[in-house]
Amino acid sequence: xxxxxxxxxxxxxxxxxxxxxxxxxxxxxxxxxxxxxxxxxxxxxxxxxxxxxxxxxxxxxxxxxxxxxxxxxxxxxxxxxxxxxxxxxxxxxxxxxxxxxxxxxxxxxxxxxxxxxxxxxxxxxxxxxxxxxxxxxxxxxxxxxxxxxxxxxxxxxxxxxxxxxxxxxxxxxxxxxxxxxxxxxxxxxxxxxxxxxxxxxxxxxxxxxxxxxxxxxx
Amino acid sequence: xxxxxxxxxxxxxxxxxxxxxxxxxxxxxxxxxxxxxxxxxxxxxxxxxxxxxxxxxxxxxxxxxxxxxxxxxxxxxxxxxxxxxxxxxxxxxxxxxxxxxxxxxxxxxxxxxxxxxxxxxxxxxxxxxxxxxxxxxxxxxxxxxxxxxxxxxxxxxxxxxxxxxxxxxxxxxxxxxxxxxxxxxxxxxxxxxxxxxxxxxxxxxxxxxxxxxxxxxxxxxxxxxxxxxxxxxxxxxxxxxxxxxxxx
Numbered sequence: 001x002x003x004x005x006x007x008x009x010x011x012x013x014x015x016x017x018x019x020x021x022x023x024x025x026x027x028x029x030x031x032x033x034x035x036x037x038x039x040x041x042x043x044x045x046x047x048x049x050x051x052x053x054x055x056x057x058x059x060x061x062x063x064x065x066x067x068x069x070x071x072x073x074x075x076x077x078x079x080x081x082x083x084x085x086x087x088x089x090x091x092x093x094x095x096x097x098x099x100x101x102x103x104x105x106x107x108x109x110x111x112x113x114x115x116x117x118x119x120x121x122x123x124x125x126x127x128x129x130x131x132x133x134x135x136x137x138x139x140x141x142x143x144x145x146x147x148x149x150x151x152x153x154x155x156x157x158x159x160x161x162x163x164x165x166x167x168x169x170x171x172x173x174x175x176x177x178x179x180x181x182x183x184x185x186x187x188x189x190x191x192x193x194x195x196x197x198x199x200x201x202x203x204x205x206x207x208x209x210x211x212x213x214x215x216x217x218x
Numbered sequence: 219x220x221x222x223x224x225x226x227x228x229x230x231x232x233x234x235x236x237x238x239x240x241x242x243x244x245x246x247x248x249x250x251x252x253x254x255x256x257x258x259x260x261x262x263x264x265x266x267x268x269x270x271x272x273x274x275x276x277x278x279x280x281x282x283x284x285x286x287x288x289x290x291x292x293x294x295x296x297x298x299x300x301x302x303x304x305x306x307x308x309x310x311x312x313x314x315x316x317x318x319x320x321x322x323x324x325x326x327x328x329x330x331x332x333x334x335x336x337x338x339x340x341x342x343x344x345x346x347x348x349x350x351x352x353x354x355x356x357x358x359x360x361x362x363x364x365x366x367x368x369x370x371x372x373x374x375x376x377x378x379x380x381x382x383x384x385x386x387x388x389x390x391x392x393x394x395x396x397x398x399x400x401x402x403x404x405x406x407x408x409x410x411x412x413x414x415x416x417x418x419x420x421x422x423x424x425x426x427x428x429x430x431x432x433x434x435x436x437x438x439x440x441x442x443x444x445x446x447x448x449x450x451x452x453x454x455x456x457x458x459x460x461x462x463x464x465x466x
Contacts, residue, residue, distance in 0.1 A: 120274055121311035121370075125325035125377060126301025135328055140315045216315050218359025 003187060011178055011191055018174025019195060025088070025160045025170060029095040030153055036096065037103025037149075038142070042133055044104070045111050055104070062101035068162055070094045075166035091163035099156055106148030110141035143214055150207040157199050171195060223250040224286075225412050226381050231270050231280035233263070240266045241277070242436040248381060251410040255417060255427035258459065263436040264416040265308075268383045271414070272303045284380060301329050304374030304382040308389045310366040312358040318369045319345060319354040322376050330377070344372035348402050364395035368402055375406075382406065384415040388422075420460050432456040 043055035062070070075090035085093065114137055122132035164173035171192060179188040226248040233241040240263045248254060256264045269275040271282050273289060273296050282289040289299045312321050322341035326332045332340065345351045348368040358366055367387060374382060384403065388396040400422050406413065407426050417423055423430060424444045431441045432455060440456045447453050447460065 115309075115311070115314075117307060117309050117311035118313055121305075121307060121313070122325075123274060124272055124300055124303075124305040124307075125373070126297045126299075126329040127325060128297055131328050135324060136313050136315075140313075143315070216357055216359065218357045 006182070006184065007187060007191060010182070011184075011188060014178045015171060015174050015192065015195065018169060018171040021088075021163075021168060021174075022157075022160050022171040022199075025091060025095065025163055025168070026153075026156055028092045029099055029156060029160075032096045033099030033103050033152070033156070034142075034149060036100035038107050038138065040100060040104035041107035041111060041141075042138070044108055046129065046133060059101045059104055062097045063105075067094060067098050067159060068165060070097060071162060071166050087163070087166045087168045090166055091160075091168050095156060095160065095163075098159075099152055102152050102155075103145075103149055106145045106152070107141055109148075110144035111137055113144060114140050140216075143216065146207065146211050146214075150203065153203055153207075154200050157203065158196060224248070225250050225252075225284065226271070226414075227281075227283040227286075228271065229281045229283075231267065231277045231282070233266055233270055233275060233277045240436050241270065244280070244433075244436070244438060246431065246438065246441075248412060248414065250412055252428045253407050253411075253413045253415065253426055254429050254431060255415045255423040256431050256433055257417065257420070257423055257456070258433035258439075262433045264433050265385050267433070268305070268385050268414060268416060271383060272300050272305060274305075297329070301325070301377050302380045304377060304379035306367070306371050306374055306382065306384045306387050308386040310358070310363070310370045310390070312361075312366055312370055312373070314358050317355050317357055318350060318361065318372075321358070321369055322373045325373070326376055340376055341372070344376045345369070347375065347405075348372045349398075362395060363391045364398045367391065367399045371399075371402055371406075381412040381414065384413065384417070386416050386418065388417065388419060424460075430456070432459065 040055045040058055043051045044059075047055060071091060071094040074085060074094050075087060078085060078090075118136055119132055122136045123129070127135070160170060161172035163170050164176065169177070175188045175192040179185045224247055228247070229245050231241050231244045232239070244263075244267055246254070256267065258264060266275055270277040270280075271289070273292070277290065280290070284299055284302060287299075289296070292299055313324065316324060319338070319341050322344055323337045326337040326340055327334070342351060342354065345354055348371050350365060350368050350372060353361060353365055353369075358369075361369065371387075387403065388399050391399065396419065400419065403413070403415070404426060415423070415426070424447070427444050429441060430444050430447065431438050432453075433439065434455065440453050442450055442453060447456060
């Protein structure tokens with residue numbers, strides 16, 4: 001069989017479906033990862049003692065366990081206690097836990113880097129602590145976190161392939177099925193790899209533009 | 219005792235950090251339109267005193283009253299009182315991600331609940347008052363120290379405070395930039411603003427103060443009108459201190 005014809009007529013259409021699923025996994029994970037990550041970071045820096053411990057436990061737990069293990073528990077383990085998740089939902093949940101734990105570390109570092117005086121000034125104006133965090137601290141901390149968050153996003157693009165281990169047919173899974181059926185491992189995974197590389201490249205360019213756009217002048 | 223034009227009353231404020239007593243039983247009353255200037259060596263509790271007034275530092279003992287209402291032990295209402303007590307910091311503490319005008323607007327929007335255009339108008343008015351309207355769209359990093367401090371004064375003024383606290387407003391500035399900031403503060407005094415000022419600028423202190431308070435070791439050691447400095451025997455220690463300044 002002609003390789004080019006195989007790639008165009010068979011491989012790419014099959015991978016397209018997988019790519020859509022991969023993009024779906026990323027799209028559902030990333031926003032919640034940042035959102036929860038920011039919440040956990042704020043909890044660790046500004047929370048009461050119990051909140052601080054809770055936030056720290058969250059980060060330690062999800063940073064410290066293999067993501068694959070987490071997915072296995074969420075998909076294969078939870079049904080035994082009566083919680084059945086679809087493969088897609090189980091994967092997204094696992095990714096959110098992992099992504100947010102790492103995101104929170106970047107955001108926490110950025111929060112710490114903002115001069116204490118701005119917090120004091122916000123309070124002196126009569127703002128509540130939550131207002132200072134929301135309107136003064138986080139807008140600056142999130143900007144400073146962009147390089148780190150993009151790093152995590154890039155990891156997410158690639159580790160989203162782990163969803164295949166809990167039966168989600170995403171990009172890698174779709175590739176695996178084609179490769180096995182037609183015995184075309186090299187061609188298939190080379191193309192799959194290029195697709196990931198393309199996604200990462202687009203992300204990097206987009207991140208660069210975003211960083212420039214939100215940079216604080218001066 | 220308390221007269222009708224008393225704005226701020228401070229009674230027996232005390233604060234220790236560990237075993238260091240930073241404030242010991244400090245009391246005074248501030249009348250409307252009055253300018254009190256606190257002078258004295260560094261580390262004698264002047265900044266701590268200002269921060270205890272708006273509860274940025276919670277005092278160990280003593281009470282603060284604004285218009286007769288207790289600010290200490292105010293609980294959640296503390297934000298309400300802080301909004302009425304303007305504060306200007308040594309390091310300006312502008313919000314780095316906001317333009318000058320947004321710095322002035324933000325508390326109007328979030329604390330006072332003003333509408334956008336109302337807040338914008340008020341912020342422009344205050345920037346004009348400190349001569350900074352032409353820099354309204356500049357970010358803090360694009361401003362000189364003197365300009366940044368003038369914006370921070372506008373930010374505090376925008377809240378229409380009953381009293382303004384200045385914590386060494388020119389200490390972080392190059393000598394040639396202090397003048398523009400002191401001029402703004404002088405203007406406020408002329409306009410009848412009630413102010414507490416901590417400063418090391420002796421000439422400025424002498425010229426602007428209605429009352430000069432000399433602090434040392436956490437207490438008000440001597441106090442009186444600047445005019446009494448040369449003549450009153452009670453100003454012995456203050457004269458020594460200011461004399462040292464004159465020598466420099």
